[in-house]
Amino acid sequence: MEICEGTVFFVDMRNFTLLCSRMAGNSDEDRVGPSGQTQYEERLSFLVSEMTELYATWRTIIRVHVDAGHIDRYLFQVLGDGVMIAVDGPRHAQVAFSAAQDMAAKVHQRLREFSNPRIESLGIRRRADWLDFGIGICSGQFAYVKVPDGGQEDGDRYTILGTAANYASRVEEANKDHFDTRITIAQPTVDL
Numbered sequence: 001m002e003i004c005e006g007t008v009f010f011v012d013m014r015n016f017t018l019l020c021s022r023m024a025g026n027s028d029e030d031r032v033g034p035s036g037q038t039q040y041e042e043r044l045s046f047l048v049s050e051m052t053e054l055y056a057t058w059r060t061i062i063r064v065h066v067d068a069g070h071i072d073r074y075l076f077q078v079l080g081d082g083v084m085i086a087v088d089g090p091r092h093a094q095v096a097f098s099a100a101q102d103m104a105a106k107v108h109q110r111l112r113e114f115s116n117p118r119i120e121s122l123g124i125r126r127r128a129d130w131l132d133f134g135i136g137i138c139s140g141q142f143a144y145v146k147v148p149d150g151g152q153e154d155g156d157r158y159t160i161l162g163t164a165a166n167y168a169s170r171v172e173e174a175n176k177d178h179f180d181t182r183i184t185i186a187q188p189t190v191d192l
Contacts, residue, residue: 001146006088007096007139007189008160008168011058011103014132014176016081019047019124028123043122050115050131051081054107058083061102065095075144075160084168086142086160093139093192097185100135104182107133136172138186140164164188 022029022040029040037045055078062074062085071089087095116130124130142162171184 001143003141003143003162004088005092005139005141006086006164007092007137007192008084008086008142008164009096009100009135009137010079010082010084010168010172011100011107011135012082012133012172013051013054014134015129016047016051016131018129019119019131020044023123026123039123043119043124046118046122054110055083057106058085058103061099061106062087065099070095075158077159084160084165086144086165093189096137096139097189100137100183104133104135108182133182134172134175135183136168136170136175136186137183137189138164138167138171139189139192140167 026039030038032038033042035042059076062076065071065087066074070091071087073088075084075086077084085096085099087099089095111131111133116127119130140163142160142164144158145161147157147159167186167188171186174184175181
């Protein structure tokens, strides 16, 4: 275990769990389309490919800051329909804020121009059920903790635990309490 000062942010996709489930009362869910898949199978396949694309985009954004020397290291941990990212180094708070803004802009554009129109074409007509996102950011202490490898042979695996991770998750959740917010920043990050 290694304790450090840094910034943690959570990026969470909203309505993803709902969209990965069969829609009750939608008789088209089991209709087989030209692709040979049901509407539900097409939607699920599309959502998986979308998350794969978003993970790659988010990781690239972080790598730009690593390559520029703005942060010493980072942890990028996939959490189903989102990610937890921890950064430490001389400019950790600024990097997290800048990266979150860049991620938000790219996700917002992709959802508006591509993802949600496709979701609509796959039978989800209510805008309230379309994909959205939230980001929570908090700076402070956290610990890098080595976790069991689960039989993997491609190196050590880590997670983080601590105050910054806990608060980042909570402030991300706070986005849901405020109309039309995407990024919520905890006071310790604002202070930096």
